[in-house]
Amino acid sequence: MNPVQPTRREFIRTSSRFAAVSALAGIALPHVHAQGTDVLQVALIGCGGRGAGAASNALSVNTGPVKLVAMADVFAPRLTTAYDALKRKHAASVDVPEDRKFIGFDAYKGAMDCLRPGDIAIFTTPLAFRWVHFAYAIAKKLNVFMEKPLTADGPTSRRMIKLAEDATAQNLKVGVGLMSRHSRALQELHQRIGDGAIGDITLMRGYRMAGPLASAFSEPNPGPLTDLMYQVRRFHSFIWLSGGCYSDFYIHHIDHLCWMKNAWPVKAQGIGGRHYRQSPAGKPYIDQNFDSYAVEYTFADGAKLMMNGRCVTGSANMYYSHAQGTKGMAVVSKQGDCGLPSSIYSGQLPAIERRLWESVVPPDQQNPYQNEWNALTRAIRHNTPFNEVKRGVEASVATSMGRFAAHTGQEITWDQFYNSPTELAPGVDQLNLDGPSPLLPDADGRYPIPEPGLKRDREY
Ligand SMILES: NC(=O)c1ccc[n+]([C@@H]2O[C@H](COP(=O)([O-])OP(=O)(O)OC[C@H]3O[C@@H](n4cnc5c(N)ncnc54)[C@H](O)[C@@H]3O)[C@@H](O)[C@H]2O)c1
Structure with a gap:
């Protein structure tokens, strides 16, 4: 139920009240003067590659003016690099003076305190911090755009679902x-599959197989960073921060294939391992990832989703997704996470002579990263329902249960994973720049790794 449906203008009016109350309370908040205009203000929390990309998408929407007014990170140079790049590209829409740049694990509060209710906070840190930042945004009545994945364990998944309900109850709009x-291609494909174009889906396959990516493989911390900051810097290597490479890299295929099926899997089992635990230069890798994964998801009707992931240099590069049905098959993503075009074929091979349909997308709608921002800001300005968190959590759970199955060597059901009591990083809301990490290395700088069959009810 949602008893209060404030419009954007009401949000802006409320913001004047909020600033006045804050001043009366003697709280020194950096003040942003945009009341009475239609400018949507955004704050960027997590100023890395995707953060700069998401902020740029925010400043390029086709729905009305947007301004970047605050930024937060735990590494000052990251913030500076993102600021410089955004200022170069969007000079007129970037207004972030020094007193609205915040550094530290509580920097998110400073950045969100610069916004008025109804503005937008962008969360592009590693996933470990999503629930912490989301809870604060809801308390400040902010709309949110948050990057995938949202969670890596049961307790934070349940927490995020509860927060999603709170956000909806406050009429906040949240993009994931x-x-x-x-x-647009996948939207049309989804519609066509729903209309029966390939019959009933019986098998889906996702492949993301290439060389090691981003910070998936890590050598021992060479210093001077603390263990905590080294882990944050190389977050794809550590399960508590990112869900590891499985969650971070494979969630897109798992999400969109489940969408084509209109269902989430009921269970998963899988295999995986690490062939190479040394860098080409002979240094040990100390991260928690496998370099190969093959996970089989089962749906309630017995259909299967096979997710294949590999980070091995010199092996075949395969990066696409397919869905197979009783009447035909579909190329969902031709190349990459959701690369154009999508297509449908009679029979089980994507042979050109059997092609029944291929997507055609107008140039101004070919970028899904821009489309998602246009959709979010349109919903804010028109006050229409928009909250993608529930399905974002569900996609994260589906992904994490596959990772858990491969890491433990056990079959696991959705319910078992979702209801699991094991929280990977309790107290993540209390971290500070000089403090310890929730994950400690041994004397040689090595971290605990999955050992399928030996560690059966936890991943490391
Ligand atoms: N949708 C996509 O296609 C896509 C693509 C890339 C990344 N992502 C997602 O975006 C997120 C960030 O990925 P990235 O590639 O930009 O990584 P990145 O390392 O380039 O950026 C992350 C930034 O967050 C900062 N940070 C870490 N913890 C923080 C905290 N507690 N408070 C404030 N700042 C913090 C880091 O210092 C860094 O600058 C990940 O969840 C990733 O999965 C999504």
Whole structure:
């Protein structure tokens, strides 16, 4: 139930009250003067590659003016690099003076305190911090765009579902960076599959197989960073921060294939391992990832989704997704996470002579990252329902249960994973720049790794 449906203008009026109350309370908040205009203000929390990209998408929407007014990160140089790049590209829409740049694990509060209710906070840190930042945004009545994945364990998944309900109850709009859902090609394909174009889906396959990516493989911390800051810097290597490479890299295929099926899997089992635990230069890798994964998801009707992931240099590069049905098959993502075009074939091979349909997308709608921002800001300005968090959590759970199955060597059901009591990083809301990490290395700088069959009810 949602008893209060404030419009954007009401949000802006409320913001004047909020600033006055804050001043009366003697709280020194950096003040942003935009009341009475239609400018949507955004704050960027997590100023890395995707953060700069998401902020740029925010400043390029086709729905009305947007301004970047505050930024937060735990590494000052990251913030500076993103600021410089955004200022170069969007000079007129970037207004972030020094007193609205915040550094530290509580920097998110400073950045969100610069916004008025109804503005937008962008969360592009590693996933470990999503629930902490989301809870604060809801308390400040902010709309949110948050990147995938949202969670890596049961307790934070349940917490995020509860927060999603709170956000909806406050009429906040929340976008989640599962951009496949905003691909025009995949939207039309989903519609056509729903209309029976390939019959009943019986098998889906996702492949993301390439060399090691981003910070998936890590050598021992060479210093001077603390263990905590080294882990944050190389977050794809650590399960508590990112869900590891499985969650971070494979969630897009898992999400959009489940969408094509209109269902989430009921259970998963899988295999995986690490062939190479040394860098080409002979240094040990100390991260928690496998380099190969093959996970089989089962749906309630017995249909299967096979997710294949590999980070091995010199092996075949395969990066696409297919869905197979009783009447034909579909190329969902031709290349990459959701690359154009999508297509449908009679029979089980994507043979050109059997092609029944291929997507055609107008140039101004070909970028799903831009489409998702246009959709979010349109919903804010028109006050229409928009909250993608529930399905973002569900996609994260589906992904994490596959990772858990491969890491433990056990079959696991959705319910078992979702209801699991094991929280990977309790107290993540209390971290500070000089403090310890929730994950400690041994004397040689190595971290605990999955050992399927030996560690059966936890991943490491
Ligand atoms: N949708 C997509 O296609 C897509 C693509 C890339 C990344 N992502 C997602 O975006 C997120 C960020 O990925 P990235 O590639 O930009 O990584 P990145 O390392 O380039 O950026 C992350 C930034 O967050 C900062 N940070 C870490 N913890 C923080 C905290 N507690 N408070 C404030 N700042 C903090 C880091 O210092 C860094 O600058 C990840 O969840 C990733 O999965 C999504």
